[in-house]
Amino acid sequence: MKDTNAMVNLTIKKDYDSDFCGSIPLHLVNLIQPYGFMMVLDKPQHRIVQISDNVGDFVPASVEEMLENSFANLLPGYQYDEILSKINNQKTEENIPVNVVLSVNGRENSFTALIHPKEDYVLIELEKSQSVGATDTSFLELYQQVKYITSQLKNAASIPEIAQIAVDSIKKLTGFDRVLGYQFDPKWNGIVIAQAKEENMDDYMGLRFPASDVPKQARDLYFRNPYRLIPTREYTPVRLIPVINPLTQRFTDLSDCNLRSVAPVHLEYLANLKIMSSMSLPLIVGNKLWGLISCHHKTPILPGYELRSALELLCSIVSGQLSGKERENSVQLKAQLKSVHAELLEQFYNSSSIAEGLLEGETSLHSLLDLSGIAIIFEGSILTSGSTPKNQELKELIAWFRRNKLDKIYSTDNLPNEFVQSKDFKEIASGLIVLPINAEQGEFILGFRKEVTQTVSWGGNPHQAIQMEPDGKTYHPRNSFAVYQEQVKFTSLPWKPEEIEAAEAIRSAVLEKIVRDRY
Missing domain, CATH: 3.30.450.270 (PHY domain)
Known part of the structure; x- marks a missing residue:
């Protein structure tokens, strides 16, 4: 398999990491995607002081009925004690899911909850326990598949091979139409070093994408979120009610939330890619965002929470293998250089x-x-x-x-x-x-x-990655991803x-x- 290292490290003179895109406060959008709902609790009473406008799609109650209600009243006592323990003792940034049964107006519903304790409040994301739209797979089956993939990764001979095993495996696990392994270069442009796709999907293998496609603000959030899921780009964003958090008198910080809504310009970007849904997972090596696994689908798809958790685990394993391979390559190069260095020193001193x-x-x-x-x-x-x-x-x-x-x-x-x-x-x-x-x-x-002199192939013209409206504020992503080649001199x-x-x-x-x- 082709070694892309020189290509990835190739110096691109122009900086495409747009300050404009990177300045958008993505964590303060105050909107969520509707595949789950959200509530904000005060401390220490755990009253619901803010809730998403779509709560009625999940439980038989209105926003008005839920607000000011005690979260303890919605749960069996043992479950509330368990959640209370997580709120009080969570000393890690990892958000561990918990299964809950909410009892509202005499009806019980099962949810997977993510709990985010904050200084002034507690934020809880809830999804139905059984998600529809992806193949249900038991925990044992997922465990067996992840173990098998891990054994393949350990035997990979190079970084591109590790990335290819990862995208092949994730495509097989999830059924996404296209899965890309995407590595960042020193200026945060991304290059596709691995790809698994259906025949009717566009081929992006070897193409480079400008840094403005994943601006700094978005890259930073990958350290706080294990993945970014958009089940469908054709959704109506859901507000939190009231709009301003009554405890902070500000928008609620949704940085850690999977449900956080997506900037309209990114939804437009997905449309230009000719895909309806996407999921991206970070590859973090040496505490730095090394790259992404990017999944695309032509129709809406909502992988179950268990499957998403397995992908989160798998990508952490892939990151570990990438780190190990980079370390191995470095050790080999150092050994080669040390041998030459020793000979040169002996010659030099004489x-x-x-x-x-x-x-x-x-x-x-x-x-x-x-x-x-x-x-x-x-x-x-x-x-x-x-x-x-x-x-x-x-x-x-x-x-x-x-x-x-x-x-x-x-x-x-x-x-x-x-x-x-x-x-x-x-x-x-x-x-x-x-x-x-x-x-x-x-x-x-x-x-x-x-x-x-090298020819770099871009996914669309990087000089037109952002197209501004006459007002100087509104902008759009490029509408073509046709191969654009330029000479790097x-x-x-x-x-x-x-x-x-x-x-x-x-x-x-x-x-x-x-x-x-x-x-």
């Missing part, structure tokens, strides 16, 4: 000069840092090896370093974007790593990487953290040798 030790012999700095060119500016001379800029161009680079007081390891895979004059020699030096020896005297070791292969670490070790050795030889 040499008569820095240039001889780093540029000549069986091992060189070229092989350690995968360089196409090296320049050593030291003691008034310039020594080069491989493809490097001309001496005058090197002097201009040194002057730039000194103006910017560069006295630590510096690297870039997009030098022309940092130093405009380098466009004249971009073919041989789009990538640069700098090892300062004596920055004040203009002494440096420079490593260069050639330009690697002025970039080299990216510098890996392990390579930066190896460069720092060589710099320390050079400084040590200089001191030893002089004194």
